[in-house]
Structure formats: C-alpha cells, structure tokens
Amino acid sequence: MENDLIIFDNVSKFYGEILGVNRVNLSIAPGITSLVGPNGAGKSTLMNLMTGLLRPTRGTVSLLGVPTDSPEALFRKVGYCTQFDSFPRGVTGREFINSFLSVHGYDRKTANMLAETALERVSLLDDADRKVAAYSKGMRQRIRLAQSIAHQPVVMILDEPLNGLDPMVRAETMALFRKLATEGLHLIISSHILHEVDVMSDRVVLVNNGYVVAEGNIHGVRDEMEEHPMQILIRCSDPAKLAAQVFAQDHVVEARLHDDKRGLFIKTKDADRFYLLLNEVVALGEINVETIAPVDDDMSAVYQYLIGSSGGSE
Amino acid sequence: MSTTVSSVEAIPVLPSSWSLWLRQIGAILRLELRKNFLSKRSFLIYLITALPLFPLLILAVVTPPSEEWRDFQKYSIIYSIVYNGLILRTLVFFGCAWIFMNLFRGDLVDRSLHYYFLSAVRREVLVVGKYLSGLITSIVLFGGLTIVAMLLLYLPRFTSQSVRFFLEGQGMVQLLTYAGITVLACIGYGAFFLVVGLFIRNPIIPALLLYGWEWLNFLLPPLLKKISVVHYLNSLVPVPVSQGPFAVIAEPTPAWIAVPSMLVVTAVVLVISAVRIRRMEIHYGSE
Numbered sequence: 001m002e003n004d005l006i007i008f009d010n011v012s013k014f015y016g017e018i019l020g021v022n023r024v025n026l027s028i029a030p031g032i033t034s035l036v037g038p039n040g041a042g043k044s045t046l047m048n049l050m051t052g053l054l055r056p057t058r059g060t061v062s063l064l065g066v067p068t069d070s071p072e073a074l075f076r077k078v079g080y081c082t083q084f085d086s087f088p089r090g091v092t093g094r095e096f097i098n099s100f101l102s103v104h105g106y107d108r109k110t111a112n113m114l115a116e117t118a119l120e121r122v123s124l125l126d127d128a129d130r131k132v133a134a135y136s137k138g139m140r141q142r143i144r145l146a147q148s149i150a151h152q153p154v155v156m157i158l159d160e161p162l163n164g165l166d167p168m169v170r171a172e173t174m175a176l177f178r179k180l181a182t183e184g185l186h187l188i189i190s191s192h193i194l195h196e197v198d199v200m201s202d203r204v205v206l207v208n209n210g211y212v213v214a215e216g217n218i219h220g221v222r223d224e225m226e227e228h229p230m231q232i233l234i235r236c237s238d239p240a241k242l243a244a245q246v247f248a249q250d251h252v253v254e255a256r257l258h259d260d261k262r263g264l265f266i267k268t269k270d271a272d273r274f275y276l277l278l279n280e281v282v283a284l285g286e287i288n289v290e291t292i293a294p295v296d297d298d299m300s301a302v303y304q305y306l307i308g309s310s311g312g313s314e
Numbered sequence: 315m316s317t318t319v320s321s322v323e324a325i326p327v328l329p330s331s332w333s334l335w336l337r338q339i340g341a342i343l344r345l346e347l348r349k350n351f352l353s354k355r356s357f358l359i360y361l362i363t364a365l366p367l368f369p370l371l372i373l374a375v376v377t378p379p380s381e382e383w384r385d386f387q388k389y390s391i392i393y394s395i396v397y398n399g400l401i402l403r404t405l406v407f408f409g410c411a412w413i414f415m416n417l418f419r420g421d422l423v424d425r426s427l428h429y430y431f432l433s434a435v436r437r438e439v440l441v442v443g444k445y446l447s448g449l450i451t452s453i454v455l456f457g458g459l460t461i462v463a464m465l466l467l468y469l470p471r472f473t474s475q476s477v478r479f480f481l482e483g484q485g486m487v488q489l490l491t492y493a494g495i496t497v498l499a500c501i502g503y504g505a506f507f508l509v510v511g512l513f514i515r516n517p518i519i520p521a522l523l524l525y526g527w528e529w530l531n532f533l534l535p536p537l538l539k540k541i542s543v544v545h546y547l548n549s550l551v552p553v554p555v556s557q558g559p560f561a562v563i564a565e566p567t568p569a570w571i572a573v574p575s576m577l578v579v580t581a582v583v584l585v586i587s588a589v590r591i592r593r594m595e596i597h598y599g600s601e
Contacts, residue, residue: 048595055595075434086426103433104328
C-alpha cells in the first residue's frame with residue numbers, strides 16, 4: 001500500500017554546483033532501515049530531504065502520502081533527531097521538550113504527559129530539570145531523541161542516534177528501536193557502526209558519492225553481488241575430502257584448507273546450490289560437519305565490496 | 315533506556331483550525347519573548363532603550379543655560395526634536411533592526427531554527443508568531459521609552475504645569491500620538507527588517523542604506539518621499555518641526571491614508587516573508 005511507504009521519486013539535490021544526492025528512487029516500508037555510507041556520501045541530505053529541511057532540486061519525496069512541503073501534516077507523523085548539537089539557550093531538558101510540544105499545539109496537560117513519557121523512554125527523568133547546557137554529550141543525544149519521539153510519530157528519522165552513547169545506553173536504545181519497529185513504526189537510521197547496523201536493521205540503503213548503490217535486506221544485497229563469490233567456512237571431520245567433492249562444482253571458484261586443517265574455506269557464486277550439495281554430502285555420512293558459517297554475508301563485507309573500505313567501528 | 319513504558323493515553327488529534335494556530339502562535343510567542351527579553355542579545359536593546367534616558371535624567375537635575383529651557387511652551391518643540399531626531403529615526407530604527415533581524419537570523423546563528431521547522435506548525439504561523447513577538451518586544455520597550463522620555467522632559471522642572479498639561483490640556487493627546495507613532499514605526503520597520511533578515515545573510519548593509527534613505531527623506535522629491543516609512547510617520551507627528559532650509563516641502567499624507575497605507579505595506583511584506591520561509595532550507599553554513 002503506497003500510503004505506508006516513504007517514497008523518493010527520482011530525487012536529486014544539488015548545493016549550487018555540488019552534488020548532494022542524484023537520481024534517488026526509494027520505497028521504504030515500515031521497520032528499521034539503515035542508511036549506510038562514508039562521511040559526505042549523502043545520508044544526512046537524504047534525511048533532510050525527507051523532513052523538508054532541504055527541498056529537492058528535482059523529483060519529489062513523500063512520507064506516508066504526505067509531501068514534505070506540508071510541515072503541519074508531515075510532523076504529526078514524523079519525528080527527526082538531527083545531528084545538530086545545539087539547543088535554545090537556557091532551557092532545561094523538560095522545558096525543551098515541553099516548549100516544542102506546545103508549538104505542535106498540545107495543551108499544557110497533554111504536553112506534560114507526553115514529555116514525561118519521552119523522558120522516561122530515554123532514561124532522562126532524573127536529569128529533566130537540569131539545564132541542557134550542563135548535559136554530557138550522551139545526555140544531549142538522548143534529549144534530542146526524546147524531543148523527536150515525544151509527539152509519538154509513526155516515522156522516526158534518526159541521524160547517527162547512537163553517537164556519544166555509552167555501551168549500556170546504546171544497547172538499550174537499540175532495543176527501544178527494535179520495539180518501536182515491531183509496533184509498526186518506520187525507523188530510518190543513519191549509522192557508520194556496521195555491526196550495529198547488522199544487528200538492528202531490517203534493510204539497508206547504501207549511499208556513496210550521492211548515489212544509492214544498493215538497497216534491501218543485507219543478505220539479499222549480498223546475494224546479488226555475483227562478482228564477489230560468497231565465502232563460507234565449514235568445520236568438519238575431513239576437510240580435504242570435502243574439498244575434493246565440492247571443487248568439481250562449476251559454482252565453486254575456490255576451496256582452501258583452513259590453517260588448522262580442521263576447516264575448509266569455500267568461495268561459491270551460488271550459495272544455495274552449495275548448501276544443497278553440502279546436504280547431500282552430509283546425508284552420505286562420510287563427513288561429519290560441525291559448523292557452517294558464512295564469512296562475508298554481513299554488513300561489513302557488503303560495505304567493503306560496494307564502497308571500498310571497512311566502514312566505521314567503535 | 316526504558317522499553318517497557320506503558321503506552322501513553324490516546325493523544326488528541328490536532329486538526330488544522332484557527333484555534334490550533336492561535337495556540338501555536340501563543341507557544342511561539344512565549345518562547346520568543348523569553349529570548350527577546352532575557353537572552354544575551356537583548357542586552358543591546360536595553361542599552362539602546364536606555365540611551366536617551368541618561369541625558370534626560372541629567373537634564374532633570376541640571377537645567378541648561380539657554381533661554382528655551384526656561385519656557386514651558388517650548389517644551390513641545392524640544393520633545394518633538396528629541397523624538398524625531400533621536401528616538402524615532404535612530405533608536406526605534408536600530409532597535410527594530412536588531413530585534414526583527416534576529417528573529418530568524420539569530421536562530422540560524424544559534425543553529426536552533428530546525429526545531430521550529432521540525433514541528434507540526436505551518437511556517438506562515440511561525441512567521442506570524444515571531445513577528446508578533448518582535449512587535450510586542452519593540453512596542454513595550456520603545457513605546458515605554460517614548461512615554462518615559464516625554465514625562466522625564468516635562469515633569470521635573472514644571473511639575474504642576476505639566477500635570478495640568480497632561481491631564482487637562484493637549485499633553486495626553488500628544489503623548490498618546492507619539493506612542494502611536496512609535497507603535498506604527500515598530501510595525502513598519504519590524505516587517506521590513508524581518509524580511510531583510512530572511513533574504514540577506516548580512517543585513518547590516520541594507521539597514522544602513524535604509525537609515526541613510528530615511529535621513530535624506532527631507533531632500534527627496536515628493537514622489538520619492540512616499541517610498542519611506544518616516545514620511546508617513548512624520549505626517550502624524552503632533553508638533554511638526556522644521557526640516558531645515560534645504561528641505562523639499564511636500565504635502566503631509568493625511569492620517570487616514572498614512573496609517574492604512576503602512577498597515578497594507580506591512581501585510582504585503584509579511585506575506586513575502588511567509589512565502590520566503592516556506593521555501594527556506596536549513597544549511598547552517600557548515601553542511
């Protein structure tokens with residue numbers, strides 16, 4: 001259903017002569033979608049286009065059927081946690097959230113209730129009445145997150161929301177995102193922490209130099225990269241024998257014994273056919289397979305193959 | 315971080331309506347008035363407002379030797395000169411420039427404008443809310459200044475005559491007329507500086523150009539005089555003062571034309587601001 005989607009229809013954005021993003025076509029369904037790419041790739045530009053902070057040079061963007069140049073309708077549904085680490089001067093955390101809920105149009109009682117809930121969700125209730133200027137970086141990140149979710153949007157756009165958070169809060173935040181996603185919300189998250197993208201994302205959009213280079217489920221994206229055969233490590237009782245059996249297959253391009261002689265690295269152009277073959281081998285009972293582990297079927301590998309470096313890590 | 319918070323009671327749906335927009339304007343006003351009156355930027359406004367009060371306080375204690383300071387009848391002329399030359403053309407002008415240019419430009423500099431842009435509020439409503447906040451701020455400060463300055467000039471030396479002048483004579487009418495002119499000046503200059511702050515990154519130059527244009531208004535031919543705020547305001551002054559031997563004399567615009575004209579021009583400028591703000595993007599320079 002189209003009204004359930006975030007749609008980029010042939011969108012380009014130029015800053016004068018400089019390319020922001022070019023010819024972007026996306027249809028994003030509910031769940032967690034991660035925007036991944038190096039610094040300056042165009043992730044924030046995509047997010048700012050989704051929220052009307054930027055206007056496309058060409059094409060159109062709509063969120064759940066609402067065009068981005070209708071802020072009154074758009075921000076009933078959308079919350080955006082930006083990377084801008086700035087706040088109105090002199091406000092406490094609670095005042096910050098309350099005041100912008102009032103700008104949304106909520107009366108004092110409803111605004112207080114929504115602010116309380118948002119502060120509780122980001123574990124900032126105890127510090128809510130301190131000045132934001134005195135907050136640590138992680139607390140400022142959380143208060144921005146609270147502000148973006150306070151009006152209970154159904155689409156949340158989060159620009160590097162895990163930056164500056166300590167490991168415990170980071171894990172809790174990811175759990176919160178997963179919970180919101182299971183409730184049917186859209187979460188668009190940009191991140192350069194690839195293993196976190198792996199853990200929490202339903203799908204990814206890889207951006208590089210202003211272009212969307214791949215999109216979809218991580219494993220689906222990986223499967224489509226035929227120029228990079230899938231690497232699989234099989235731990236088994238007789239790797240040499242297994243190597244002899246699989247090497248005859250045309251889709252297997254490399255079979256290499258592990259250094260400890262107890263495993264076999266396979267590179268195959270067709271992982272599905274390889275797994276079928278492995279089933280047959282196991283069924284014969286000649287080789288005892290202990291573990292099968294894809295080596296490069298994750299976000300880091302996809303990122304490395306498509307963008308060319310190992311991305312970020314923390 | 316809590317993932318087990320009980321879901322909030324159903325929050326009310328907020329359909330677009332005048333009552334919603336008025337509530338949003340109220341919320342924007344509260345935020346902006348706090349900034350206008352209590353932020354570090356407001357220090358300059360207080361300084362501008364206090365500027366004529368210091369000499370007037372000194373004059374309240376020390377009477378200058380010249381003859382006209384001893385003649386009560388001359389005080390209406392003296393105040394008119396102070397009001398035209400200092401309060402209206404300089405302090406209200408630059409005060410409004412500072413207040414209204416910073417309504418959006420200040421938020422851009424502080425990198426906090428996006429919080430408004432990410433709220434479910436029409437940008438036209440935002441323009442109205444911010445403009446009204448600037449208007450209230452400038453009217454409170456400069457309207458107050460207009461009244462206090464006049465009272466400070468009259469009351470210390472001719473107390474009983476002044477009390478009669480204000481309560482029984484023309485004083486109250488003059489006082490309210492000057493205050494009304496200040497309000498109109500805030501409305502007109504405010505709209506101009508709001509739109510300048512939206513279109514131009516460094517609004518000081520257009521402000522200085524307008525300042526020069528307004529000061530040279532007395533030299534301009536009658537048709538060009540009409541393209542200025544001060545021409546209409548001068549037409550309303552209760553005690554006209556001579557503009558000097560080089561002034562090009564033009565018929566003053568009647569109040570029934572001057573006031574509506576200024577309000578119409580202000581409305582047009584606000585519409586231009588609203589159109590501009592609808593198309594505005596957030597860059598904050600470093601992106």
